[in-house]
Amino acid sequence: MNNGQKADIYVDISGHDYHVHIEQNLLSKCADYIAPFLKNDKILIITDSNVERAILPELTRALLPLHAEIITYIMPAGEPSKNWAELEKITNWMILNGVERSSHVIALGGGVVGDIVGFAAHIVKRGCHFIQIPTSLLAQVDSSVGGKTAINSPMGKNLIGAFHQPAMVLIDPNFLNSLPKRHVAAGFAEILKYGLINDADFFQWCSENVDAFFDGDIDARIYAIKTSIASKAAIVAEDEKELSGTRALLNLGHTFGHALEAETGFSEILLHGEGVAAGMALAARYSEWRGDIQAGIADNIAAIIKRAGLPTNLAECGINCAGEKLVEHMLHDKKLTGGNLPFLLMRGIGETYLAKDVDLSDVAAFLNDEKARGNAA
Ligand SMILES: NC(=O)c1ccc[n+]([C@@H]2O[C@H](COP(=O)([O-])OP(=O)(O)OC[C@H]3O[C@@H](n4cnc5c(N)ncnc54)[C@H](O)[C@@H]3O)[C@@H](O)[C@H]2O)c1
Ligand SMILES: O=C(O)C(=O)C[C@@H](O)[C@H](O)[C@H](O)COP(=O)(O)O
Numbered sequence: 555m556n557n558g559q560k561a562d563i564y565v566d567i568s569g570h571d572y573h574v575h576i577e578q579n580l581l582s583k584c585a586d587y588i589a590p591f592l593k594n595d596k597i598l599i600i601t602d603s604n605v606e607r608a609i610l611p612e613l614t615r616a617l618l619p620l621h622a623e624i625i626t627y628i629m630p631a632g633e634p635s636k637n638w639a640e641l642e643k644i645t646n647w648m649i650l651n652g653v654e655r656s657s658h659v660i661a662l663g664g665g666v667v668g669d670i671v672g673f674a675a676h677i678v679k680r681g682c683h684f685i686q687i688p689t690s691l692l693a694q695v696d697s698s699v700g701g702k703t704a705i706n707s708p709m710g711k712n713l714i715g716a717f718h719q720p721a722m723v724l725i726d727p728n729f730l731n732s733l734p735k736r737h738v739a740a741g742f743a744e745i746l747k748y749g750l751i752n753d754a755d756f757f758q759w760c761s762e763n764v765d766a767f768f769d770g771d772i773d774a775r776i777y778a779i780k781t782s783i784a785s786k787a788a789i790v791a792e793d794e795k796e797l798s799g800t801r802a803l804l805n806l807g808h809t810f811g812h813a814l815e816a817e818t819g820f821s822e823i824l825l826h827g828e829g830v831a832a833g834m835a836l837a838a839r840y841s842e843w844r845g846d847i848q849a850g851i852a853d854n855i856a857a858i859i860k861r862a863g864l865p866t867n868l869a870e871c872g873i874n875c876a877g878e879k880l881v882e883h884m885l886h887d888k889k890l891t892g893g894n895l896p897f898l899l900m901r902g903i904g905e906t907y908l909a910k911d912v913d914l915s916d917v918a919a920f921l922n923d924e925k926a927r928g929n930a931a
């Protein structure tokens with residue numbers, strides 16, 4: 555159901571269905587949304603050090619009508635926290651604070667908080683519930699929905715994890731007011747992804763509204779969030795556990811992107827959304843290299859990615875290694891089946907497909923060519 559600036563998107567997964575509520579100023583009403591999920595007199599909230607400052611005090615105030623004890627765990631902000639050590643601390647904290655299997659812990663933050671808290675909820679007491687309150691753009695348009703939860707392994711991205719759907723997702727676009735611009739851009743990469751996957755009209759809308767979006771236009775922001783989440787919800791409902799190939803579409807740009815993130819050590823050098831942005835530009839140029847798309851389309855795609863202030867080539871990601879090294883990282887990709895790595899490639903804007911005939915030595919040659927051409931994009 556959509557109503558102007560509000561949206562309620564139903565994620566129709568059998569046995570794990572839930573609602574995503576999107577509304578400006580939703581925070582002021584979140585006690586009403588959360589009340590039905592409260593099973594005892596405690597609310598456990600896990601957030602990070604930046605979101606603690608920007609949003610936690612207001613959330614705590616908004617939950618006062620529930621008369622519950624609010625207990626918070628603050629993890630260090632950023633991708634390096636998505637690891638075993640932090641997972642252990644969070645799970646210990648949950649248990650020490652009396653989490654029950656019927657409890658709904660709250661993940662308040664960006665994709666890092668959502669991914670690790672979702673995984674903790676999956677394993678503590680063999681599974682308790684969690685509610686996502688995403689505060690970064692990337693989390694509001696992508697990571698809070700769909701139930702992929704994980705930590706990183708030293709060998710690669712999200713290699714330890716589980717599918718565990720949230721019980722509800724609460725999105726207030728006002729949270730984006732305190733989000734640094736670099737992270738707004740990173741989230742915009744995943745928005746562009748939905749257009750490139752299967753919605754050329756939305757990609758066109760993004761090209762026409764990129765400036766309004768970055769200027770904080772609330773109508774543009776809500777439209778982009780709800781279109782993205784509706785697209786993701788439909789894909790996830792069709793193929794929750796990425797078995798049929800439909801959900802793999804959401805991985806557009808990620809095989810290249812995760813390799814770039816691994817090469818830069820899952821650090822602040824390259825944010826996930828930045829890796830995805832460059833990964834989508836590379837996927838488009840690789841599609842052109844193979845003759846899958848007409849010349850010129852990859853340049854158009856790179857142009858809008860660039861306008862959003864995102865990287866479109868290896869050099870802009872701080873990558874200077876050989877193509878073969880990036881391909882080595884790709885061998886840890888979860889899509890690898892029987893030694894074959896399928897790639898999300900494009901036949902046009904809005905026409906992404908899963909190519910199963912990609913030869914990794916050809917990918918290495920393509921990446922070496924990118925490097926040799928000075929990565930001009
Ligand atoms: N599970 C999924 O389906 C899925 C999808 C996409 C990405 N991801 C994962 O999400 C992670 C990236 O998420 P991210 O970009 O949100 O990173 P993040 O969680 O590190 O958040 C980005 C930064 O913004 C800060 N922040 C968040 N909200 C804020 C706010 N409102 N005001 C001020 N600062 C705020 C955070 O503290 C952090 O410094 C990656 O680990 C990626 O693998 C998961
Ligand atoms: O939800 C999905 O499915 C996605 O692929 C969304 C991606 O944006 C996200 O980064 C996801 O975590 C990547 O999945 P992975 O299986 O490659 O770790």
Ligand SMILES: [Zn+2]
Nearest residue numbers: 744808826830
């Ligand atoms: Zn992603």
